[in-house]
Amino acid sequence: MSESKSYTGGCACGAVTYRIDGDPMAVRQCWCRHCQKLSTGGPTHNAFFMADAIAVDGTLASNAHAADSGNELSWYFCASCGTQLFGASSARPQMRAVRLGSLDQAHELQPTAAIWVQEAPGWVRIDPAMEQHPAQPPAPPPQNQS
Template sequence: MSRYTGRCACGAVTATIDGEAQAVRQCWCRQCQQIAAGSPTNNAMFATGVITIEGELATRSYVAASGNTLTQSFCGACGTPVMGQSSARPQFRTLRLGFLDTPHDLSPQIAIWTEDAPAWAVIDPQLEQFARQPPPPPIV
């Protein structure tokens, strides 16, 4: 079993993840581009039960293009993006790769919401690609 740790830029929020990533994705949806300064977010999906978060998270919720309510969590002190959660998939939390401590063995295998990518975006052709939302991965 893998173990990952993470922390925000100021150290107020930390995480321990005792489990395998169910999927590692690059997301090009407009909301992700907004929180990632125009780039995609790079995210690892973990089963909710394997994640322990310490510290106080701030959140923002909205209805995404998928029709699901997404809740974005971040450190209220320094603003570091921590994770996302979809109302359609409460069994998963999607942690931002930049929040996770390095080194780690996680890298995107899938690019999603590619139809929202700007014309100048460079998407690795080796990645499996979905124009919109792919089906959820099974919990391993």
């Protein structure tokens, strides 16, 4: 049995830090129009972890909107500098999407799927080796909690 990993991360100004104990359930890039706005033109790159595996120190701000999927999507960011840190969906409140760019250390987390590709700009070239979904895919499978 392999030992689970831990990750640390935080915002650009250092006011918010976090630690994650565990392995991600999935790593995806999202091309929905909302994520393109949050990322200023590209996709968001997210690793999905159980929310209770994430410990946060510092003040987070948040916002939410109704997504095309019908779910309420929330995004969490540093209240001081605005760095994007996490996303969450009302459909899966037990999970968090951790923005890969907010991780401290180099990591091997690489998206294996692109979602909402029907909303990607025409100039985008998505790696054909990645699984692709035109819209919202099924949730990542739950991890065994041993």
